Amino acid sequence: MLNWLESRTGFVSMTKNFLTEDVPGGPSYWYVFGSATLFAMILQIVTGIFLTMYYAPSSASAWESTLFIYQKVPFGQFIISLHYWGATAMIALVAMHLVQVAVWGAYKRPRELQWVVGIVLFILTLVLGLTGYLLPWDLNAYFASQVSLNITGAAPIAGPFLQNWLQGGPVMNTLTLNKFFGIHVWLTPLLLILLVGVHLIIFRHNGSAGPPRDDRRALKPGRFWPNQMFMDTIASLVVLLVIVILATLSPAPLDAKADPNNDQFVPSPAWYFMGLYFLLEIFPGQLGQLIGTIGIPTLGVLFLILLPWLDRNPSREVRRRPAAMVVTAVFILIAAGLSIGGQSTVNAKADARGQTAPTVPGGADAAKVAAAAAAPLAPAGSAGQSSSSASGPGATVFSANCSSCHGASGQGTPGAFPPLAGNSAVTAADPKEIIQIVLNGKTGPLNVGGTTYNGTMPPWKSQLKPDEIAAVLTYIRSAWGNQAGAVSTAQVQAAAK
Amino acid sequence: MSQAHAEAYLDPGTPEEQSRRAFMANATIVLGTVIGLVIGVPLLAYSVPGKKINELSAEAWSPVDANDWTKLTTSAAPLKVSFTRKTTDGYFAPEGASDYVWGVKMNQTQFDKMKAERTDLFPPDASKSEQVPYASQIYTAGYVIFSSICPHLGCRFAWDDSKSIFFCPCHNSTYDRTGERTGGPAPRGLDPLPLREQSGKAEITWIRYKSSTPDRVIVSYS
Numbered sequence: 001m002l003n004w005l006e007s008r009t010g011f012v013s014m015t016k017n018f019l020t021e022d023v024p025g026g027p028s029y030w031y032v033f034g035s036a037t038l039f040a041m042i043l044q045i046v047t048g049i050f051l052t053m054y055y056a057p058s059s060a061s062a063w064e065s066t067l068f069i070y071q072k073v074p075f076g077q078f079i080i081s082l083h084y085w086g087a088t089a090m091i092a093l094v095a096m097h098l099v100q101v102a103v104w105g106a107y108k109r110p111r112e113l114q115w116v117v118g119i120v121l122f123i124l125t126l127v128l129g130l131t132g133y134l135l136p137w138d139l140n141a142y143f144a145s146q147v148s149l150n151i152t153g154a155a156p157i158a159g160p161f162l163q164n165w166l167q168g169g170p171v172m173n174t175l176t177l178n179k180f181f182g183i184h185v186w187l188t189p190l191l192l193i194l195l196v197g198v199h200l201i202i203f204r205h206n207g208s209a210g211p212p213r214d215d216r217r218a219l220k221p222g223r224f225w226p227n228q229m230f231m232d233t234i235a236s237l238v239v240l241l242v243i244v245i246l247a248t249l250s251p252a253p254l255d256a257k258a259d260p261n262n263d264q265f266v267p268s269p270a271w272y273f274m275g276l277y278f279l280l281e282i283f284p285g286q287l288g289q290l291i292g293t294i295g296i297p298t299l300g301v302l303f304l305i306l307l308p309w310l311d312r313n314p315s316r317e318v319r320r321r322p323a324a325m326v327v328t329a330v331f332i333l334i335a336a337g338l339s340i341g342g343q344s345t346v347n348a349k350a351d352a353r354g355q356t357a358p359t360v361p362g363g364a365d366a367a368k369v370a371a372a373a374a375a376p377l378a379p380a381g382s383a384g385q386s387s388s389s390a391s392g393p394g395a396t397v398f399s400a401n402c403s404s405c406h407g408a409s410g411q412g413t414p415g416a417f418p419p420l421a422g423n424s425a426v427t428a429a430d431p432k433e434i435i436q437i438v439l440n441g442k443t444g445p446l447n448v449g450g451t452t453y454n455g456t457m458p459p460w461k462s463q464l465k466p467d468e469i470a471a472v473l474t475y476i477r478s479a480w481g482n483q484a485g486a487v488s489t490a491q492v493q494a495a496a497k
Numbered sequence: 498m499s500q501a502h503a504e505a506y507l508d509p510g511t512p513e514e515q516s517r518r519a520f521m522a523n524a525t526i527v528l529g530t531v532i533g534l535v536i537g538v539p540l541l542a543y544s545v546p547g548k549k550i551n552e553l554s555a556e557a558w559s560p561v562d563a564n565d566w567t568k569l570t571t572s573a574a575p576l577k578v579s580f581t582r583k584t585t586d587g588y589f590a591p592e593g594a595s596d597y598v599w600g601v602k603m604n605q606t607q608f609d610k611m612k613a614e615r616t617d618l619f620p621p622d623a624s625k626s627e628q629v630p631y632a633s634q635i636y637t638a639g640y641v642i643f644s645s646i647c648p649h650l651g652c653r654f655a656w657d658d659s660k661s662i663f664f665c666p667c668h669n670s671t672y673d674r675t676g677e678r679t680g681g682p683a684p685r686g687l688d689p690l691p692l693r694e695q696s697g698k699a700e701i702t703w704i705r706y707k708s709s710t711p712d713r714v715i716v717s718y719s
Contacts (some may be wrong), residue, residue: 017500020500020503020506021502021503022502022503022504022505022506023505043536046536046540047536047540050540050543050544053544054588056588060589061588061589064588064589064590065587065588067588068587068588071549072547072549072550072588073543073547073549073550074542074543074545074547074548075539075540075542075543076543078539078543079539079540079543082536204502207501207502208502221502221504221505222505223505223506223518225522226518226521226522226525227518227521229521229525230521230522230524230525233524233525233528233529233532234528236532237528237531237532240532240535240536244535
């Protein structure tokens with residue numbers, strides 16, 4: 001069969017040629033970083049493609065569809081978490097690859113352009129991280145992206161235009177989501193794949209750089225296939241296992257839906273932007289912001305791109321390049337120090353507000369949305385977007401059973417069903433009466449706050465368990481400004497006898 | 498082997514080296530397959546709508562539009578009767594969408610004719626009546642309600658007053674006033690929906706049936 005395929009396509013010999021490649025000094029686990037990065041990229045592309053099968057980029061659906069993936073799609077949380085940790089893995093591996101190439105002097109002639117393409121790939125990876133961060137449209141995504149867009153806009157010359165282009169208009173809104181989606185899902189991945197191809201073609205042209213030895217004759221070549229490929233595969237498997245373990249033990253977080261009015265939320269950038277974040281902290285003021293977030297990063301990138309020409313030392317041996325080693329070490333120390341500084345600043349700010357990472361996908365409000373989805377038809381607009389911070393089992397029981405008559409905010413239905421908010425029967429110190437009404441129902445007319453209500457409250461004792469009734473009573477007695485004590489399951493059981 | 502950077506492939510090596518290479522080649526293929534499966538199997542399951550997505554939503558009574566119903570009480574021809582259908586559209590919060598069903602006013606004689614004609618709904622063999630959902634709720638207070646969806650392939654049909662038939666524009670299925678198929682490719686007659694009177698108001702239950710099958714299979718209540 002292979003002969004048949006070969007005679008018609010030449011694919012077999014093409015594959016053989018592709019896999020036939022000397023590895024100077026023989027195969028080594030030191031050489032796996034490039035291929036591990038490639039593997040992480042493939043994982044990101046594959047999981048990303050499948051995420052678009054449910055995800056919908058608009059301000060009305062981005063968060064909702066993301067939450068849907070967590071709650072309703074088989075393995076949904078796992079796939080999102082693979083993509084989340086895959087991003088971290090990819091950036092970490094790109095960084096390791098870059099540092100190794102720098103330390104081993106592999107950017108030197110004739111591989112200058114391979115290095116330059118590599119730096120562009122590094123930047124594209126960061127662009128993917130930045131644009132992907134907005135897509136869930138949760139509180140953190142919203143405010144973190146708002147900050148990065150305004151930093152962009154403050155840049156001299158092209159800044160205002162770039163911000164307008166990225167936002168898709170004068171402000172950040174649903175058009176921004178669409179723009180970021182296009183950049184994250186189509187533009188950057190296509191450029192990335194193209195440039196990875198260029199990176200590999202240049203790699204094949206010059207051959208593998210091998211270990212940092214100036215005496216090339218001492219390096220006996222080994223085989224890429226199967227020897228080095230075996231090690232690369234092991235490395236990819238290890239990378240995958242680490243990502244799978246992280247995705248299982250620490251799933252990707254999803255906060256409450258983006259709420260532009262939230263004035264308490266402390267957004268935090270992804271870990272790989274913590275350094276930049278801290279620069280913003282170190283350099284205060286208008287000028288400081290320019291220096292910290294645009295000046296220094298631009299100089300850093302320029303330095304990296306020009307490195308093959310700045311470093312005139314012909315040797316690749318580590319001990320013959322003290323200056324390069326010092327510069328590399330300083331670079332790494334600065335990056336690590338800034339990142340740690342940024343992280344502790346964010347942590348301190350979040351701690352000051354008692355803000356913790358969301359434990360439930362979608363934050364506390366998500367449970368209410370899920371309950372509303374299961375509830376009978378409620379008046380339009382009542383589901384979800386309540387400003388009440390209450391959550392828990394009582395809220396869930398309420399949205400599923402009570403809100404369609406008494407309203408999502410306990411406002412009631414005029415003429416038929418009384419409001420619960422500010423209703424003295426609900427907030428009475430002794431909950432006996434309200435327990436009875438929920439257990440056995442009530443038929444109007446009923447006078448609440450001077451208004452007559454004529455609806456029928458069905459008995460709930462056969463529909464809800466005592467603990468559910470206790471939870472929902474506790475909820476309605478403490479929500480929407482009501483401030484009455486909790487009702488226990490025992491009280492409900494006693495009343496039901 | 499004239500390829501550049503392929504020196505290592507010139508010497509086939511010792512038998513030990515060859516067997517070592519064969520092992521690594523096989524191990525690479527096996528481990529590569531493992532990687533593919535660890536990623537591929539969850540992705541495949543992920544792309545198949547699971548239990549939580551396919552779950553049948555609860556059936557519910559919806560009151561019909563009062564004006565439409567008043568018109569129907571005096572109409573000899575079938576009329577569109579609007580109502581608010583609870584829709585659960587994927588990840589969107591459930592909401593009410595305006596929809597309609599076909600209402601047909603029938604006296605007892607007309608309904609008896611329907612009963613005799615529509616053996617799919619009222620089988621002569623009583624033991625089979627279990628197959629028809631809501632057989633007892635089809636005729637309520639002198640009215641029959643039909644789903645507005647053509648049982649053939651899901652288009653929307655309409656009443657043609659000049660010919661006194663329900664006509665579906667997609668594939669020319671036709672039905673008479675009792676919903677019996679009179680022409681075209683449809684595999685069954687029109688689908689009746691449960692109708693009840695509640696405090697003097699008409700209420701229906703919206704049901705979406707599987708299309709193209711002779712039997713009525715409930716697909717969704719929304």
